[in-house]
Amino acid sequence: MLRIIFIITAFSLLLPLAEAKGVFQQPSEFISESFAGQPPEPQIIWLSKAMRKQIEEILQHKYRGLRIRYYLKDGRSVWVLDETGKEKPITTGFVINNSKIEQVKVLVFRESRGWEVRYPFFTKQFIDSTITEKNELSKPIDGISGATLSVRALTKLARVALLLNQHITKQK
């Protein structure tokens, strides 16, 4: 009996770890799905010094890259961005419609902890968020205990996606 209880306990403890890491959706599939199966050609935004500085202020670290690709069609833009939670990058997809976040989806999670950020109860908090003048989100995002760094990474990415979207909207 004790053995069975031990096996069940061990299994229930290891189960979350088993589903913690992984590719939940391929970025190309997310992009295609966001445009109902007819994705536009990718476009690129070259980062000016000022733009890069703003991104680095949000991320609180250096950003290594001079351009970021995005997909734009009928006023909706899709961004697939990476940010490290604790040790490894979390790949997240953002759909922005009319300067508001329409969808947030964790596509690839490589960390061993903090995977709860991929669940809709967390990601739906971002919906309808806009970016303020101080490059903050217009809506507060509640954290998840034990997933602080992943929450922080996703919040930063949401701000970057909205900032980049604002930039391309101004350019148009």
Added chain:
Amino acid sequence: MTRSNRKKGFPFFLWHRRLGLIALLFMVALAVTGIMLNHTESLKMNRVSVESDLLLNWYGLNPKGKPVGYKADNNFISQWDHQIFFNSMALINNKSILLGAVATGDIIALSLNKSILLLNAAGEIIEHIDMSFKFEPIKKIGLINQSIAIQTQSNKIYIADKDILNWQPANRAEINWSTPVELSSSQQQSLKKTFRGNGLSLERVILDLHSGRLFSANWGIYIMDASAIMIILLSLSGFWIWWSRTQKLKTKKHYQKHHK
């Protein structure tokens, strides 16, 4: 005294002697390194960098294995022990193997197993393109009419557009594949210097020798702890031997005085 009688008594001075011999080496090391550390400034130990390959290897400051290099225009892209270099500048640390590098226009593209890294002429990263979701692992990278081409593990060829945003499948064509080139000894020295960063100061080595961390980061300090305990035991056992001998001598003198 017979041999059997000697065994019965507690050979305290023998243990003292053995302990002393064991502790000797550590005591000398502790004392010498301690004196040196007391005079770090005057000995300028923080400015002296250690060049011994043995020590640099021990500290993991020498790259392992052999470097691999590719030429892209006038620039040299190389990888040594996971570190990727642009000329002698450290770019990124990536466990994937560097498969080649090509230059087209102002862009330099280097291929890893599952990604393509785009650089500008100054070696700044333009974009790190994750190819793992679109293609199987890459085998090699090359150029065809100034366009970047890749060949995957199953020998499928894809050619990138001008902005390197889209990849189109292509038939086998005359592609100039990037091939590795030998690194000269001066280039290797330059990469080693970059790999080591600030290098290894003599002060660090002496400090680690003094604390025991030189032997092992985990259990090295316990060796020095053990030698410190040995010194304490030596002091106590030394005092015990002196005191017990004094007592014996007193008893002997008293006996001789009153029983002659």
